[in-house]
Every structure is written in structure tokens, then in C-alpha cells.
Amino acid sequence: MKNILTYISLIFIFSCTSTKQKEKLIGNWYSNSDDNYGFFEFQFYKDSLFIYDKLGKSSALWKVNKDKIHLTGINGFTNKKKLTYSYNLNKSNELLNLKLLGDTIIQLPELRKAKNAFDFLKKAIDLEIELPKSKEQLKSLSQPKRLNFNIYAGFKNKKLVVKTDSASDLKNLEKDVIKFKNDTRNELKKFLRFNLIADKKITQSQIDSIKNRLKETSIKIIFRTYKNSQIDYNDNTRWYGKNE
Template sequence: MKKRILAIIILPFFFSCKKENIKSDFIGNWSSTSDMNIEIDIKFFKDSMVVDNSIMYDTYSDNWKIRDSKIELTLLRGDTSIFNNKHIIDYEFNLTKDTLLIKSENDSIFRLKLKKIKNNFEYIENKVGLDLKLPETSEKLTEFRNKEFAFNIYIGKKNDSLIARTDNSHNLNRLKYEVFPFYYSKKEKNIDSLNFILFTDNSVHQNELDSIKTILKKLPIKSFFRIYNSEKYVKNDWKAEIKLLGKYEN
């Protein structure tokens, strides 16, 4: 009899602790991966979550609770003509719990993949789908301040293959359709201030970088600014602007 009473007391506490442990896996910043067709950013707190949704062009917030392998959501703030007051989603973590899969409970497959983000540089890496270990230099770095004159190029490797991407494309196949509108959107007096900003992984050899530059030199932007490793641009604020520190190159 005493054992039964003890079990009745302990079991609710056990399940409560288990739910709290599961909840702790969620808490933090999550962003949809580059292979998704939508951009969603979610910040999980202990009992609430804030969602930035590119499809809805809106930010809303929910209360959330864990129920087995499901999350029960109750709308806290948002347009009720767009969002349901209550809905349920299924979730699944990868083994390292840094990737989260989500789907509506009525869907047969997981349609949304989110990556856990620690800082603002990881946020950029996730958006372009490349891990970038920037090169280091003992030379003094310059800050590129006029970001409205920056056209970003990200260069890295996957399975030993060279990959180059922009903020909007996973390759350079449509590069001229991105660069020319950007170039002609600037006033003539600012043309000489335009630069390709190169985020290059340190696994990229100089001859490989030169091959990318050869492609870029066929376009109207003629200057290059290469980003180098610096602790100054990494901030825990996951959406903080990156301080562009590097050197001008030919």
C-alpha cells in the first residue's frame, strides 16, 4: 500500500520533469534550412514562441505545450483571420538535436526543417546552406561599411566540389539577372563603390577562387572585398548584422 501511494506521488513529478527536459531541447533560436522553399524563424521560450513567417509576411506568437510527440499551440498574438487560435503539430529531432522537423498532424511527411542557431554568423551559414570557416590573416582588416553597395558571394565546398552562391541563388547560373538590376539600381556617382563581398571557406584554393573571380569580372562590378575571420562579427544576437571585416583584392 505504501509503495502504491509513493508511486502515485512520484509518477506525476517524473513525467513533469521529463516534459521539462524535452522542452529544454526546443528553447533557443531556429531557422528554416536553405533547402526549404519558405523562410521561417522561430524563437522558443519556456512557454511561448515567436514566429517570423515569410509566407504570411507577419510575426505572431503562440503558447506551446508538449503532448507526447506533438506540440499543442494556442495563439497569443496574431491575425485570427489568418492563424488558428489552436492547432497541433508533430515534431521530430535528429540525433544531435540541432535539427527539428515539423509537420501538421494531418500531413504524412515532415514538410519543414529547422536548424538551431547560436549566433549571427551561423544564421548566415544556414541561410546559404554552407559551413564557412573563414581564412585568417595577421594583416590589419578594414571594415566595409556601405552594405547597400555590397553584393554577397559565398564560396565553399561540399563533398570536395566547389560551390558558389548568392543571397538568393544556390549557384551562379542566374548571376547576371541578379547583378545587373542591383548595379543599375544605384546612382551613377555610387557605381565605383560597388563591390563583390567574398565569403570564402578556407578549404577553397587560390586557383579555385580565381576561377570564380574570372566569372565575376565579366559583370559590371569590378571590385572585390574578401571577408576574413574575426571574433568581432560573431554575436549571440542571431539576427545582428555581420560586421564586414576584410581586405580589398584584385
């Protein structure tokens, strides 16, 4: 009888541990790597997982056991019926590292937990940004994204911060632009543009000052990102706005 009770207790403990592990993973996880993966998202629900990447959407059932995530019932861009990932969370449970296990171990880019795609961007750049709404018709910032030199203007600790993907300020903007242009094929250089992602609370004089700083460089096209009632960037960050 004692052995049976011990066995039941162990099952209960392992079940509770597994449930706690799953609760930490449930939610949306994003990565926007510059390598072959690009932008992708893992959506963990109680029993199902949806993965969105440049190939499209795939789905699976999932279970967690210690440091492994086991996928079954896979429906997507693989002919495998089962997959296993090893995973590791940081102390705050906000960053997720995954390795796809098999004949070759594949390390995925680090994923960050966020409410939606735009929330992921704000966490990645460490700024608070609330985009302005526009009643005018917005145009899509055409692809490819590698032609966009992103400028982020938002707030950190209530202070205005203007930064880029590679720098925490605009002090060396000219050098950064030269490097950006040197990494671009000659026939595409005329299409390079700044993509200004700026908070709605920034004053017009501050916006003008930022634009004047950008105009000091050899990139002359400034595109500013807006949102409207149909475009909110919750699902993706395909930018819409207008040239300014």
C-alpha cells in the same frame, strides 16, 4: 489512496514532458529575414531567455506548456509584463516557428538552431566554410547590407560550390546582377560591391577564377571577408575584410 497516487503520477508525467520540451528549445536560434525583422536571435537557457534584434537586447523568464511558451519578468522594448508564443518544431528539432499571441497573432520568421551566428549562416546556405585568418588590419564592410552582393564559396560533400543568396551557382550571374542593380537607387549603384565569403582551403587559382567571373559583370568592387584573433563572427555577421 489510489486517487492520490494517480494524481502524483500525472504530475510526474507532465513535469517530465515539460522538461523534455524545454531541452529541445534550449540553445541559440537565429533568423535573417529580408523583411522588417532583419537579423535576430533567441537564446534559450534553462529558465531565462535573451532576444537580440535591431532594437537591441531584451530578456525574460520562460516556461513551456504543451505548444506554448510563456514569458514573464520581461525587460526590454515592450511595456507588457507577460507574453505568450505558440511554437512548432520540425522533426529534427532544428527549425522553430513562433507566433506571438494576443489581439493580433504575429507570425515571426522561421528560426534555425545553431552554435553561433556564423554556424547559422553555414546551415542557411548549406555549405562548409572556414574563413581565412589575416594578420593585416581589416576594415568593416560598411552599411547598408543591401549594397552587398554576397558570393559564398565553400564545400558540400567535399566538392567546391560557389553560390549567391538567390542562386546555387554563377551561371546566370549577369542577369542576377542586373536585377540587383535595378532594385538599387541610382545614387547608390556606384557603391555596390561583391562580398566574397570563401573557405580558406580554396586554392589561389580557384579564387582568381571566381574573381575573374565576378569581374565579367558591371560590379567592379570585390570585398573578401576574413577573420582574425578579435573577429570571429560568433556573435554576429558584421563582415570585416579587405578589397581585392
